[in-house]
Structures are given as structure tokens and as C-alpha cells.
Amino acid sequence: MNDIRLVNVFTHRGRGGNPCPIAIDASGWPDDGMQAVAERFGHESGFVLPGSSADFDYAFRFWVPRHEMEMCGHATIGALWCLAKAGRLRADQLRIETRSGPVTGYVDLTDPDDPSVEISQPAGKVVDLTAAEEEEVLATLNLSRRDLLDLPIQNAVTSRVKTLIPMKSTALLNGLSSNMRRTEDCCARIGSTGLYPYAVEDRGAQRFEARQFPKSSGYPEDAATGIAAAALAFGLLRNGLVGRDSQRITVFQGRAMGSLSEIGVRLGFADDRPVGCLLGGSVKPVEPHALHQGSERLPV
Incomplete structure (x- = not known):
């Protein structure tokens, strides 16, 4: 269980991104062994296994320090x-088995280097929160409706439900602070796996x-969350903030953590x-000595 590769995913100009330990051959690993990797490094961790049938090239599993996740985009x-x-890919298009469905x-x-x-990711579903649920979210992040655009707070999902909160500016966005216990309680009450405030840059x-x-990942904030960005894209479409086309949508994340990332x-x-x-x-390798292993969220 020592062959762990460390990468930063969703880097911006070669920096930032979300650190991720990857085991490219986790065949036979027990669940507690996978969770121990996530606990050791303090990050979402990915594990590659054989697919359960000929329909899949691989099966991927994902753990955070506190539990297994059904899907993790950056992992x-x-x-x-x-x-x-x-040099272990079977093709350039692959079918991956995950606990949230096929990917x-x-x-x-x-460029092989x-x-x-x-x-x-599947088509997203977007649902406006009720007035009571909106008040719950605002109270959790110490916000008022004046801090938000004239758009609803929404739960959106492709693989996991994320709560989209339309902030008036990037300054207000990056001035937010969160409390892990209050965030967990709020998410449990509104059926979400994370609060995802966003702002329009351009x-x-x-x-x-x-x-x-x-x-409930075991740390207060993520530097880059692909599944949340995918859910956000469908929220932006629903709210008329992006066009009905395949033009790239860019989501920056992690600035407040000192780890600006690009999705x-x-x-x-x-x-x-x-x-x-x-x-x-973008993905960049991480030198092992650059990570301080431990139970706390690692600096990036």
C-alpha cells in the first residue's frame, strides 16, 4: 500500500489545485486501508480497481478522512x-465504474508528458430552496439577502448535491468564513453535501x-471541487448566466485558501x-516532501 502518487488537480498556471493521493492499483485493498490513506494525507483520495464486469475498464473508489464518497471529480x-x-491506459476513451454511476x-x-x-457528468438537476431553507443557509454563513444577487439559492446535482449561493461580488465571496459544525448541520437539514457560494467574474x-x-469531509474548505463546478454550470444555465452552447465555463476556486485553482x-x-x-x-505531480502528512488539511 505504499505506491501512492500525489498530484494537484485543477491547477491554475501550474500552481494551486486540489492535492490528491492516487493508488493506481488498489486491488485487494480493504476499506480501512483506503480510508487510512485519506486520513494520513488529509485529502480526498482515489483508488483504481478492476471493473466488476466487461462493461467497465476500471472501478474507482474515493475516500475522505471521515467516510467513502460515491464520486470525486478531481480524483x-x-x-x-x-x-x-x-502507460497503463487501455484506451483513450474509458468507461469507469463509480458508486454514483458510470463515468x-x-x-x-x-503530449505524453x-x-x-x-x-x-450527467445532466444536472437544479431546485430552488424554500424560503426557510434559504434563511438556514444565510444564517450559517452570516449573510443577508443584500449580499446576494437577485437569484435563488439552489440545490444542484450531477453526482452529489451542492448548494449554489449567488454572491454579489468576488470580494464578498472571498470574505466569507465558515464553521464546520454549522455547515454540517445546515447541509443535513437541506439535503446537501456542501455549500458552494459563487460570484460572476466575467x-x-x-x-x-x-x-x-x-x-462532513473532515476539513472546512476545498481548494477545487469538480463535481460542485459541474453542478454550478447547470445552475448558471438555469439562471441565464451562461449560453446554451458548449463554450467553456471557467470556475476559479481556492483563492481564499491561497491556492487558486481552475476548473x-x-x-x-x-x-x-x-x-x-x-x-x-490541468494536473501537476506533487513532490512527496512538499506535503506534510498528518490529520489536518494539508497546505497547498
Whole structure:
């Protein structure tokens, strides 16, 4: 269980990103062994196993220090990147089994030293919160309605439910602070796995900024959350903030943590109907000595 590869996923100009330990061959690993890796490094961790049937090239599992997750976008991208770098990909289009459902991975090996990876996510579902639920979210983050755009707070999901909170400015967004216990209690009451406040940076260029306060991962904030960015893309579409086309949507995250990250989302349509999206971003290896292993969230 010592062959752990460390990568930063969703880096911006070679820096930032979300650190992720990856085991590219976790065959036979027990659950507590996988969870121990997440506890050791303090990050979402990805584990590659054989698929359960011929329908899948691989099965991926994901753990945070406190529990297993059904899906993790950046760990999926990181695992495919590590497999490509190790020369272990079976094809450039792969079917991946996850506990949230099948995922298709697309790997471009034009530059073998830096493979480009995108993964599929299903069409998102977006639901406005009730007035009472909105008040719950505002109280949790010490906000008032004056801090928000004239748009609803929404629960959106592709693989996991995230709560989208439309902030008036990036300054207000990056001034937020969270309390882990209050965030967990709020998310439990509104059926969410994380609060995802966002702000418009450049609407014409489809650039946005966001932060992720997870429900119960064991740390207060994520530097980059691909699944949340995918859910946000469908919220932006619902609210008329992005076009009904496949132009890249860029979501920056992690600025307040000193780890600015960049996530790309491309929506897909059939006859003007959204049918899913592709999620991608840059990956960089991390030198092991750069990470301080321990029970707390690692600096990035």
C-alpha cells in the first residue's frame, strides 16, 4: 500500500489545485486501508480497481478522512492522468465504474508528458430552496439577502448535491468564513453535501469564482471541487448566466485558501436540451516532501 502518487488537480498556471493521493492499483485493498490513506494525507483520495464486469475498464473508489464518497471529480481526473503517465491506459476513451454511476473518461495523449483529461457528468438537476431553507443557509454563513444577487439559492446535482449561493461580488465571496459544525448541520437539514457560494467574474467570458464548504469531509474548505463546478454550470444555465452552447465555463476556486485553482466545464446539448457536461483541468505531480502528512488539511 505504499505506491501512492500525489498530484494537484485543477491547477491554475501550474500552481494551486486540489492535492490528491492516487493508488493506481488498489486491488485487494480493504476499506480501512483506503480510508487510512485519506486520513494520513488529509485529502480526498482515489483508488483504481478492476471493473466488476466487461462493461467497465476500471472501478474507482474515493475516500475522505471521515467516510467513502460515491464520486470525486478531481480524483477521477487525477487517477486517469496517473494511469496515462504510467502507460497503463487501455484506451483513450474509458468507461469507469463509480458508486454514483458510470463515468466516461477522455484522455488526449498528444503530449505524453502532460496528458489532457476530461470526464463526463450527467445532466444536472437544479431546485430552488424554500424560503426557510434559504434563511438556514444565510444564517450559517452570516449573510443577508443584500449580499446576494437577485437569484435563488439552489440545490444542484450531477453526482452529489451542492448548494449554489449567488454572491454579489468576488470580494464578498472571498470574505466569507465558515464553521464546520454549522455547515454540517445546515447541509443535513437541506439535503446537501456542501455549500458552494459563487460570484460572476466575467459573464461574457463565462468566468466565475466559487468556494466549497463541505458537509462532513473532515476539513472546512476545498481548494477545487469538480463535481460542485459541474453542478454550478447547470445552475448558471438555469439562471441565464451562461449560453446554451458548449463554450467553456471557467470556475476559479481556492483563492481564499491561497491556492487558486481552475476548473473547466463544457455543457453538452441535444436539440437544445442539456444532456450532460465534460469536466476537466490541468494536473501537476506533487513532490512527496512538499506535503506534510498528518490529520489536518494539508497546505497547498
